[in-house]
Amino acid sequence: MSPTKRSERQTEVEIEQEVDFGRYLKALGHGWWLLLAGLVIGAVLGVALTLGGGNLYRAKATIYLGQPLAVNSSAQIQGVNTNPSAVTQLSHAEDVLSQVSKLSGLPLKKLRSGISTATVPGSLSKLGQTPLVTISVQANAPKSAVQNATNDLATLILARISAYPSSKLAILQAQIASCNNQIAAIDKRLSTINAAISSPDQQVLLSQAMISEQRRGTLTDEVQQDQLLIAQVKTVEQGSIVSKAKAVKTTGRNRRSALVVGGALGLLIGALAAFTLPGSRRRRAS
DSSP states (O other), rough: HHHHHHHHHHHHHHHHHHHHHHHHHHHHHHHHHHHHHHHHHHHHHHHHGGGGGGGGEEEEEEEEEEOBBBBTTTOOOOOGGTTTTHHHHHHHHHHHHHHHHHHHHOHHHHHHHHHHEEEEEEGEEEEOOOEEEEEEEEEESSSHHHHHHHHHHHHHHHHHOOOOOOHHHHHHHHHHHHHHHHHHHHHHHHHHHHHHSTTTHHHHHHHHHHHHHHHHHHHHHHHHHHHHHHHHHHIIIIOOOEOOOOOOOOOEEEEEEHHHHHHHHHHHHHHHHHHHHHHHHHHHOO
């Protein structure tokens, strides 16, 4: 084929494509009402689907896992509460979920399918900082049941991962109780000594009083030190709920996204319907 004929053939194809494209535009213009109807109906149906969630509530609690420290130093040690994956595992453990379901009244099936956990961004794990973790529950259930289930789940998980700081706290409290008992006994002895201080054995009594007061001072220092350690356990080593869950009504789908997607699909269906109009078929055939 010569270059001239090839050029003429290419020109004819381009003209034919332009004509076909023009026909499609005319078909869309002729069926503009179908496009508009498809757009409106699709958008309405998309939004309507987001309204079918019923009483769908979502609640989220934020917990601090705690950072255990060595017994006789402030050195950080590793434990189950330093691993954020422990929250994920426990939040889906059947025995934990069964307890939460009984406490909150939320059916186990709805509870099991609506749990999610996430680590709060911004933690510096490379420095040994224990991250914050969120626990969320979403279910088509009463607001109070969803809210209580989230808080109960957070509480039970913290109880499971806080065995070491809880034991440490109990030991410190027992030590303080023992020191306080000894201080009470010393105070009673000092009261007796002071009452008899005018007797002939005054020197012996003064010596006993001095020893008792020294022992009392030592015990008082131990109590203060244990109280500081208890404060450290409660605020640093032991996990806690940073923010309790508050249930809010939600939808299973994003309403704006559903509006856009529904409108786009309706517009596409309207365009296809416009191409199938009898007038459009006759114009394409001609």
